[in-house]
Amino acid sequence: MTAPASGSSSGAWRAKWRRVRALVLKEAHQVVRDPSSIAIGVVLPVILILLFGYGLSLDVKNVPLAVVIEQATPEAIDLEAGFALSPYFRPRITQAMPPAQLLLLEHRVDGIVRIPADFSRHVSSGDAVLQLIVHGGDANRARIIEGYVQGVVADWSARQSAAGQPGASATVNVQSRLWFNEADNSSYFLVPGLVVLVMTLIGALLTAMVMAREWERGTLEALLVTPVRSEEILLGKTLPYFLLALIGFALCVLASQFLFHVPLRGSLWVLLGASMLYVLVALGIGLLISSWVKNQLVASQLTMLATFMPAFMLSGFLFDLRSMPIVVRLITYALPARYYVALLQSVFLAGDVWTVIVPNTLALAAMAAGLALASRAAMSKSLE
Amino acid sequence: MNASAGEPPALLAQSLRKSFRRAEQAAPVAALDGVSLRAHHGELTALVGPDGAGKTTLMRLAAGLLRADGGTLQVLGIDVAGEPQQVQDRISYMPQRFGLYEDLSVAENLDLYADLHGVGADERAERYPALMAMTALAPFRTRLAGQLSGGMKQKLGLACTLVRSPQLLLLDEPTVGVDPLSRRELWDIVRRLVAEQGLTVLLSTAYLDEAERCGRVILLHQGQVLFEGAPQQVADRAMGRSFTAVPAPGQPARMLQARLLDQPDIIDAVPDGARVRFVRAAAAPAGDDSLRNLDAAAVPPRFEDGFMLLLRSHAEGGRSASISVSRPIAHTREAVVSVQQLVRRFGAFVAVDRITFDVRRGEIFGLLGPNGAGKTTTFRMLCGLLAPSDGALFVAGADVRSAPASARARLGYVAQKFSLYGPLSVQENLEFFASAYGLRGDGKRERIAWALRQFELGAQARTTSAQLPAGFQQRLAMAAALLHEPEILFLDEPTSGADPLARRAFWRRITALAEQGVTVIVTTHFMQEAEYCDRVAIMDAGQVLAQGSPAEVRELARTDATPEPSMEDAFIAVVEQARARSRAAGSVPGEQHTQAAPR
Numbered sequence: 001m002t003a004p005a006s007g008s009s010s011g012a013w014r015a016k017w018r019r020v021r022a023l024v025l026k027e028a029h030q031v032v033r034d035p036s037s038i039a040i041g042v043v044l045p046v047i048l049i050l051l052f053g054y055g056l057s058l059d060v061k062n063v064p065l066a067v068v069i070e071q072a073t074p075e076a077i078d079l080e081a082g083f084a085l086s087p088y089f090r091p092r093i094t095q096a097m098p099p100a101q102l103l104l105l106e107h108r109v110d111g112i113v114r115i116p117a118d119f120s121r122h123v124s125s126g127d128a129v130l131q132l133i134v135h136g137g138d139a140n141r142a143r144i145i146e147g148y149v150q151g152v153v154a155d156w157s158a159r160q161s162a163a164g165q166p167g168a169s170a171t172v173n174v175q176s177r178l179w180f181n182e183a184d185n186s187s188y189f190l191v192p193g194l195v196v197l198v199m200t201l202i203g204a205l206l207t208a209m210v211m212a213r214e215w216e217r218g219t220l221e222a223l224l225v226t227p228v229r230s231e232e233i234l235l236g237k238t239l240p241y242f243l244l245a246l247i248g249f250a251l252c253v254l255a256s257q258f259l260f261h262v263p264l265r266g267s268l269w270v271l272l273g274a275s276m277l278y279v280l281v282a283l284g285i286g287l288l289i290s291s292w293v294k295n296q297l298v299a300s301q302l303t304m305l306a307t308f309m310p311a312f313m314l315s316g317f318l319f320d321l322r323s324m325p326i327v328v329r330l331i332t333y334a335l336p337a338r339y340y341v342a343l344l345q346s347v348f349l350a351g352d353v354w355t356v357i358v359p360n361t362l363a364l365a366a367m368a369a370g371l372a373l374a375s376r377a378a379m380s381k382s383l384e
Numbered sequence: 385m386n387a388s389a390g391e392p393p394a395l396l397a398q399s400l401r402k403s404f405r406r407a408e409q410a411a412p413v414a415a416l417d418g419v420s421l422r423a424h425h426g427e428l429t430a431l432v433g434p435d436g437a438g439k440t441t442l443m444r445l446a447a448g449l450l451r452a453d454g455g456t457l458q459v460l461g462i463d464v465a466g467e468p469q470q471v472q473d474r475i476s477y478m479p480q481r482f483g484l485y486e487d488l489s490v491a492e493n494l495d496l497y498a499d500l501h502g503v504g505a506d507e508r509a510e511r512y513p514a515l516m517a518m519t520a521l522a523p524f525r526t527r528l529a530g531q532l533s534g535g536m537k538q539k540l541g542l543a544c545t546l547v548r549s550p551q552l553l554l555l556d557e558p559t560v561g562v563d564p565l566s567r568r569e570l571w572d573i574v575r576r577l578v579a580e581q582g583l584t585v586l587l588s589t590a591y592l593d594e595a596e597r598c599g600r601v602i603l604l605h606q607g608q609v610l611f612e613g614a615p616q617q618v619a620d621r622a623m624g625r626s627f628t629a630v631p632a633p634g635q636p637a638r639m640l641q642a643r644l645l646d647q648p649d650i651i652d653a654v655p656d657g658a659r660v661r662f663v664r665a666a667a668a669p670a671g672d673d674s675l676r677n678l679d680a681a682a683v684p685p686r687f688e689d690g691f692m693l694l695l696r697s698h699a700e701g702g703r704s705a706s707i708s709v710s711r712p713i714a715h716t717r718e719a720v721v722s723v724q725q726l727v728r729r730f731g732a733f734v735a736v737d738r739i740t741f742d743v744r745r746g747e748i749f750g751l752l753g754p755n756g757a758g759k760t761t762t763f764r765m766l767c768g769l770l771a772p773s774d775g776a777l778f779v780a781g782a783d784v785r786s787a788p789a790s791a792r793a794r795l796g797y798v799a800q801k802f803s804l805y806g807p808l809s810v811q812e813n814l815e816f817f818a819s820a821y822g823l824r825g826d827g828k829r830e831r832i833a834w835a836l837r838q839f840e841l842g843a844q845a846r847t848t849s850a851q852l853p854a855g856f857q858q859r860l861a862m863a864a865a866l867l868h869e870p871e872i873l874f875l876d877e878p879t880s881g882a883d884p885l886a887r888r889a890f891w892r893r894i895t896a897l898a899e900q901g902v903t904v905i906v907t908t909h910f911m912q913e914a915e916y917c918d919r920v921a922i923m924d925a926g927q928v929l930a931q932g933s934p935a936e937v938r939e940l941a942r943t944d945a946t947p948e949p950s951m952e953d954a955f956i957a958v959v960e961q962a963r964a965r966s967r968a969a970g971s972v973p974g975e976q977h978t979q980a981a982p983r
Contacts, residue, residue, distance in 0.1 A: 022499030033487040219483030225447045226500040227473045
C-alpha cells in the first residue's frame with residue numbers, strides 16, 4: 001500500500017504545486033473559452049473606459065438657457081450676445097416670462113435669465129437687477145450654472161465699463177479656482193476612479209460567479225473528493241483572476257496616459273502596489289460571498305450590492321465623501337474602495353503624498369489579510 | 385495486497401445517523417437512521433432502495449463530504465469524520481451528476497484529474513490508452529466535454545475517477561439517464577475492473593438488474609438497512625412465489641398485469657417479454673387452485689421479485705395508484721397523431737430525419753432511442769414548441785404548423801426535467817396551471833381537487849414544490865399536465881431516476897389513462913417499460929429504425945443464440961446494426977448521435 005505523502009517533505013510540496021498548477025491551468029482554459037468571463041474581464045473594462053473617458057462627463061457645457069428680453073434695448077441685446085458667445089450656454093430668446101417658464105417646467109432649459117423691461121434705465125442709474133432662475137434638480141450643476149451666469153454678467157459689465165458706460169449691476173468678481181483639475185476636465189477625475197470599478201468587477205464579481213458556478217454545476221463535488229486541499233482550491237481561483245485584474249488595471253492606466261492624458265504625478269510603483277492590495281481584497285470578498293451563496297445569480301447580485309455599488313457611490317469616486325451625512329460617511333470607512341480611491345486620486349493627481357499613502361495602504365493590507373483568513377475558514381471540503 | 389483476516393473491511397458503518405433540517409419542517413428529517421453495514425475488498429457492492437432511502441447521503445458520508453450526526457464510519461480502516469482528507473487521498477468518487485468541466489476538452493478533463501491525483505507522466509502513458517480503449521473516447525480527445533452525449537459524459541466521468549487505481553471506488557447512480565447501449569458499456573468497464581484488477585466498488589443504482597449482478601447488495605429503505613448480503617439471497621425469498629402468465633391472445637400484457645395487481649395476494653406484477661411476471665405474497669399451499677383460470681407457470685425467482693417482497697413488507701403505496709378521468713374518451717381507433725416525413729434541422733445538423741409514424745386513440749406509444757437520438761426534438765415538434773423544418777404533422781386532427789394553439793389545448797406535456805415552479809407550493813402550482821389552461825371557478829376547484837386526490841398529493845398541498853422528493857415532483861408534473869383533461873399526453877423520460885416503486889405506480893396510472901381513451905406518447909430508457917406500450921419505435925441518429933408492437937420488435941432480434949430476446953436485446957441489436965450500416969456507408973461512427981439538440 002503506498003502511503004500518500006503527507007509530511008513536509010519536498011515531495012509533498014511538489015505534489016501541492018502540481019495540483020495548484022493544474023487548477024490554475026483549468027481556470028485559464030475556462031476563462032479563455034467562456035464568453036461571460038471574457039465579457040466581464042475584458043469587454044466590460046474596455047466599454048467602461050470608453051464610456052467614462054468620452055461619454056460620461058461632469059463638465060457643465062452648452063447649458064440650454066432661456067433669456068427673456070422684455071424690451072430689446074441695445075444693452076439687453078448685448079448682454080444676450082454675451083450668453084450666445086459663451087461656450088457654456090445655448091440661449092433661447094423669448095419676449096416674455098410665461099413661455100420661458102414653460103420651457104423650464106418641461107426641463108428643456110436649465111435656467112431662465114430675465115432681462116427686465118427697465119433694465120437699460122437702471123443700468124444708467126447703476127442699480128440694474130437681473131432675475132435668474134435655475135433648475136435645481138441637480139444641486140451641483142445648478143450652483144455651477146449660477147456661477148457661470150454671474151461670470152457672463154461680470155464679463156459684460158467689464159466690457160461696458162471699458163466702453164465708457166457707467167458700472168452696470170454691481171461688479172461681480174467671481175474668482176474660481178479648482179485645485180488639481182485646473183482644466184476642469186472631468187476625465188482627470190473619472191479615469192483614475194475607473195480603475196476601482198474595473199478591479200472590483202474582475203476581483204469580486206467574476207470570482208464570486210465562477211466559484212458559484214462550480215457549486216451549481218456540481219463540478220466541485222467531484223473535485224473535493226481528491227487529494228486537493230481547500231487552500232489549493234482557493235489559490236487556484238485567486239491566481240488567474242489576480243492576473244486578469246492586473247491586465248484590466250494595465251488597460252486602464254494605459255488609457256489614462258495615452259488616450260485621456262491624465263497626469264500621473266506619483267510613482268507607478270506605489271500605484272501598482274496599492275492596486276495589487278485592492279485586488280486581493282476584492283478577491284477575498286468574492287470568494288467569501290461564493291462560499292455562502294452557491295447560486296450564480298444570487299452571488300452576482302450580492303457581489304454587485306456589496307462591492308460594485310458602494311465602489312461607485314460611496315468611495316469618493318463620484319461624490320465627495322465630505323459632503324455626505326455623517327452616518328453615510330461612517331459607513332464608507334468599512335468600504336475598501338474608499339481607501340483605494342484616496343490612494344488613486346493622490347497618486348494620479350497630487351503625487352506621492354506619504355501621509356495619504358501610508359494609512360490607506362495599511363487599511364487595505366489589514367482588510368486583505370482579514371479576508372484571506374476568513375475565506376480560508378469558510379472554504380471547507382464539505383457540502384454542508 | 386493480501387486480504388488477510390485481520391484487515392478491516394473497505395467500508396464499515398456502525399449505527400450511522402444523519403439528518404437534515406428542511407426549512408418548512410420543525411423536526412429534522414432522518415436520512416440515515418442507525419445504519420450498520422460493510423463492503424468488502426475486491427468486491428462489487430450495490431446500494432439499492434427507493435428514493436429518499438439515504439443512498440446518496442451514505443455515499444457522501446463515505447466520501448467525507450458530509451459529517452455524520454452519530455455512529456462511526458470507517459473507510460479503508462480510517463475514520464472518515466476524523467481524517468476526511470486521508471480518505472479522499474485514497475478513494476475515487478463519482479457523484480450522481482459528475483461535474484465535468486464542460487468547457488474543457490476530454491483530454492483536459494483527464495489531465496486535470498491526473499494532476500490532482502498526482503499521477504506522473506509514466507503512469508499516464510500506461511493508463512491513458514487503457515482508459516481510452518475502455519471508454520471508446522479516443523476519437524473525441526479534443527472535443528469539449530459539454531458537447532458529448534449523456535452516455536459519453538458518464539464514461540468520461542468514470543475515466544476521470546479511474547486516472548489512478550483507487551483503493552475504493554464510489555459510484556452514485558452512474559447509469560441514471562443513460563441509454564441501454566451506454567449502460568451496458570459502463571457496466572462492462574466496471575465489471576472488468578473488479579474481475580481483473582480486484583477493484584473495490586460501492587455503487588448505488590435504481591436498476592435492479594444491475595444490483596443482481598453485484599457480489600453483494602445492501603437494501604436501504606427510509607434510512608434503514610432492510611437487507612445485506614448476496615443478491616441470490618434476496619431472490620431466494622421469493623422462492624415458490626414467482627410465476628409468469630400469458631395474456632389472452634390479442635390482449636396487451638398490461639391489461640392482465642392490472643388485473644393481477646388488483647388481487648390482494650399478489651404483491652407485484654410486471655410485463656416480462658410477452659408474459660406477465662407476478663409474485664404472490666405467500667407460497668401457494670398444496671392443492672391451491674386460485675391460479676387455475678390463468679395460463680400461469682412457476683418460474684425461478686429473480687432479485688427484483690425478492691426486492692419487491694422485502695419492500696412491500698415495509699412500505700405500502702403505489703399499489704392503488706390507479707386513476708380515473710372525469711370524461712372518458714370514446715375509443716374510436718382513429719389516428720390522433722400522424723407524422724409524415726418529419727424533418728428538423730439545427731443548422732447543418734439533422735436532429736430528426738424523415739420520420740413517419742401514426743398513433744391511434746387510446747394507444748400507448750413508446751419512443752425508444754439512445755441519448756441524442758432525436759426523441760426530445762420530436763416531442764417538442766409534436767407539442768408545437770418547435771417548428772418542423774419539413775414534413776407534415778397532425779395532432780388531434782389539426783396541422784400543428786398552422787394551428788398550434790388549438791392543437792396545444794388538447795394535449796398535455798411533461799418535460800424531462802421538472803419544469804414546474806419550485807418556489808410555489810403544490811396547490812399554487814396546480815392553480816397556476818389550471819388558470820393557464822383557462823379553467824375558472826368551480827371547474828377549476830374541481831379539477832385541482834381531482835388532481836390532489838388522484839395523485840395522492842393532498843398531504844403535500846402546502847409543501848414547496850422544490851422540496852418534494854423526486855417521485856412526488858414527477859406526480860405533480862403529471863397532475864399539472866392532466867388538469868385540462870387533454871386527449872393526448874406526452875411524457876419525456878418520465879421514469880428516469882425514479883425508483884422501482886415509483887415506476888410501477890407511474891405505469892399503473894398511465895395504463896389506466898389509456899384504458900379511458902387518453903393517448904399516451906412516452907420515451908424511456910427502461911426497456912422493460914416498453915412492454916407497457918401498444919407500439920414502440922426505436923430511433924437513432926434522427927431516424928426511426930424499427931417500429932411495431934413490442935412482440936414484433938422483439939422478434940427482430942431472435943437468433944439461435946437468443947431464442948427469446950428481451951426488449952433490451954432487440955434495442956441493442958437494432959441500433960448496432962444500423963450503426964454498422966452507416967459506418968459501412970462511410971459516416972464517422974458516433975458522430976451524429978453525440979450532438980444533443982439545443983435545449
